[in-house]
Each structure stands twice: as C-alpha cells, then as structure tokens.
Amino acid sequence: MTTPSCPQSSPAEPPCASRRTVLRGAALAGVAGLGAAACDGKTGPKASATPTAPVDLGAADGVPVGQAKLFREERLIVTQTAPGEYKAFSAVCTHAGCVADKVENGKVRCPCHGSEFDANTGKVLQGPAADPLPSVPVRAAAGKLIAGPEA
Ligand code: FES
Numbered sequence: 001m002t003t004p005s006c007p008q009s010s011p012a013e014p015p016c017a018s019r020r021t022v023l024r025g026a027a028l029a030g031v032a033g034l035g036a037a038a039c040d041g042k043t044g045p046k047a048s049a050t051p052t053a054p055v056d057l058g059a060a061d062g063v064p065v066g067q068a069k070l071f072r073e074e075r076l077i078v079t080q081t082a083p084g085e086y087k088a089f090s091a092v093c094t095h096a097g098c099v100a101d102k103v104e105n106g107k108v109r110c111p112c113h114g115s116e117f118d119a120n121t122g123k124v125l126q127g128p129a130a131d132p133l134p135s136v137p138v139r140a141a142a143g144k145l146i147a148g149p150e151a
C-alpha cells in the first residue's frame with residue numbers, strides 16, 4: 001500500500017498517513033487526547049480540530065501578554081489578551097484541514113491556500129476559508145497552560 005501525498009501541504013507538513021498508519025497513530029494519540037492526521041487525497045491533511053482531553057502546553061508565561069503563540073504539534077493557538085486572560089483556538093484550518101504554520105502580527109496563516117485568521121478571535125481575515133477557527137477552552141493552572149476540556 002502506498003502512502004498518499006497531500007499536494008497542497010506545506011513542505012513542513014509531513015505526508016499524509018496511510019489508513020493503517022492513521023489507525024495506529026489514533027491509538028497512540030488517544031492517550032494525549034489528540035486526533036491523528038489523515039488525508040482525503042484531494043485537499044490536504046484532515047486533522048481533528050480540537051482536543052478531546054486536557055493538553056499541557058507548558059509554562060503559561062511562554063505566551064506573552066498581547067501576543068499569540070502557535071503550538072503546531074498540538075494544533076492549537078493561544079493568545080494572552082490581558083494579564084492572566086488566555087484564549088485558544090484550533091490551528092486546523094477550516095477550509096480543508098491543514099495546520100497553520102505561522103502566527104505573526106496577530107494573524108494566523110494557513111500554508112495550504114493562504115487563508116488568514118485573527119489570532120485573538122479566530123475570525124477569517126482572508127479566504128478561501130469561510131468559517132472561523134474553533135475556540136478551545138484554555139486555563140492557567142500552577143503556572144502551566146492547559147487546553148481542552150477539564151479532565
Ligand atoms: Fe485551504 Fe487552509 S486548508 S487555506
């Protein structure tokens with residue numbers, strides 16, 4: 001069985017996994033509460049949009065006040081809008097499921113077809129995506145950022 005490629009993925013994006021690899025990855029990813037990437041062979045990788053279990057994002061001070069940070073491996077974007085106030089969004093593009101590759105000047109960029117989103121609200125700033133990035137619960141606890149549902 002060959003591994004399908006995702007022609008619109010960025011060079012940094014790993015090739016899409018075969019069905020068998022996805023199933024293996026899903027079993028492992030389930031431990032961390034993250035979905036595995038898959039590929040529909042036409043529009044790029046399909047990834048779960050939001051975590052289904054708490055995800056530890058490390059030190060809360062890793063996201064400075066007024067800035068956003070991309071956690072690409074966890075497929076999340078976190079902003080600290082005011083001291084101690086965090087917002088998180090899925091980094092999975094609502095157009096065709098690619099994972100954002102850059103957050104700069106308050107904009108989240110998708111490498112596949114150029115969509116841009118507001119890092120503070122998740123709203124679409126530039127298509128082709130039509131829907132905003134899904135919001136994800138996030139909280140700071142004991143100096144750590146935890147995203148996703150409560151345990
Ligand atoms: Fe097409 Fe993001 S997947 S712009």
